[in-house]
Amino acid sequence: MKNTATQVGIIGAGPSGLTLALMLEKKGIKSVIIENRSREYVENRVRAGLLEHNTVAVYDSLGVSERLHKEGLVHHGCYINYNGESQRIDFEKLTQKQVTIYGQQEIVKDLIQACEAREIPILFEADATEITNLEAEKAVIHFTYKEEKQTLSCDFVGGCDGFHGIARKTLPKESYKEYKIEYPFSWLGILAYSKPNYEELIYAYHSEGFALASLRSQKVCRLYLQVANDDLIENWSDEKIWNELEHRLGMELNRGEIFEKSITPMRSFMIDNMQYGRLFLAGDSAHIVPPTGAKGLNLAVADIRNLANGLIAYYQSGNEDGLENYTKKCLSRVWRVQDFSNFMTYLCHKQSEEGSFESQLQKSKFDYLTISEAYQKTIAENYVGLPFEAFE
Known part of the structure; x- marks a missing residue:
């Protein structure tokens, strides 16, 4: 030995x-x-x-961020949609910070x-x-x-x-x-050789389920659909995935070759x-x-x-x-x-039927988001990453 x-x-x-x-x-x-x-x-x-500004700063300090800055995509905001209505969260305006896609x-x-x-x-x-x-x-x-x-x-x-x-x-x-939550839904995620026709991430609530338009580069898209926990990837042809993404996001997408797709359960866990x-x-x-x-x-x-x-x-x-x-x-x-x-x-x-008490509360949160800059800032400062010093 x-x-x-x-x-x-x-x-x-x-x-x-x-x-x-x-x-x-x-x-x-x-x-x-x-x-x-x-x-x-x-x-x-x-x-x-997606890298917070804190994370990028760590890699800068280690001298390992040259390619990150060359190939990474800096995002100054994101969109949160609710049944077709859209609200942009302006990171730059609200926090003077940004995130990087890499x-x-x-x-x-x-x-x-x-x-x-x-x-x-x-x-x-x-x-x-x-x-x-x-x-x-x-x-x-x-x-x-x-x-x-x-x-x-x-x-x-x-x-x-x-x-x-x-x-x-x-x-x-x-x-x-232990603390944990097993959410009653999963994500069907794809990677596709497709030039994104959106500049920032789009989080979209839809009456038929959540969708997320993300990306990895100017040539590769990363997109997600909310599906049931017992769903199978075999149930989703490439065409069905693209159709459902466009339906929930409310926009046409550049349909390219899907080179990876998988279903991932959603959970929170910690000790x-x-x-x-x-x-x-x-x-x-x-x-x-x-x-x-x-x-x-x-x-x-x-x-x-x-x-x-x-x-x-x-x-x-x-x-x-x-x-x-x-x-x-x-x-x-x-x-x-x-x-x-x-x-x-x-x-x-989506967690409950449209028109239910729970769904009305959910819509109320989105409605408040559209009128309250303070609410937008709360999301923005958490999304870009709170300073390390805030927890010391």
Whole structure:
């Protein structure tokens, strides 16, 4: 059995783990990343595509944003529609900030390339099987790599391995409480080679279900439809998808080749403790938000910033306050993001029959949005991302 050592062991080579490694490397702190998937898989895994201004600033500070700024699309607002009526939320006017459209898989490619250039080890197709000694001086990650059982001894473990990973499963059950909502609808999402004929995201409530017009570039559209949880992708031909998108969005679309389509359940999930001994959770390993608010990746980066600051303070001065208060710092933002994501989900999706008490309340929210700049600003400042400092 091969035994190695480092300062911080990181499980997961998604945006969370890669960002943590780069933040630590900038301050001379060594880490090793263990990832159970192949490099090809993680670099092509389609996920989020909207970056808050906070997230862009983090990548600027790490020197990994050159391609992001070259290829990313800056958006200064979005539209929220209700049965054909449209209201623009002007981010620039209301917050003096903006968001950037840039696919998560592109971020991952940039981060992996930076880790390679800075000689941060990433072990792909390395399956972490156990984390031990969390209350001892050195934690140990047990994993299998190239058919050989190995261990990584480290001062701390960054659990960045997602909802199904080993990190959260390692926390003692009595150390946290779970909170979750399983929404009564799913998203049918497509990626299509299609030039978008809209300049900003469109969130559309429709009497037959929600639709979202998003994009990844000037050549690729990302679009979604609300469907039932028990619906099957086989029920949706390409033509049926395009027809329903145009119907709910109330506009013609440039119909291109659909090269990916899938159905994703909608859920909110979190735990109220993100650390135990030498293990610290970040991103999807600790919380999931419905994608309506475009917060998943951005919330993960906020977690990582807190964790990196705590680790840097520990190594530079021995100050453990940032590590001891890691969960507390993270949870204040997590709850805010959960609330906003839940609000956007309930605002935009069909949940009851037209004319019911619930649907009338839903329309009342939209009507208020059209007349209240304060209401628009609340949405705008949450959407572009509240400052890191607001939760410190």
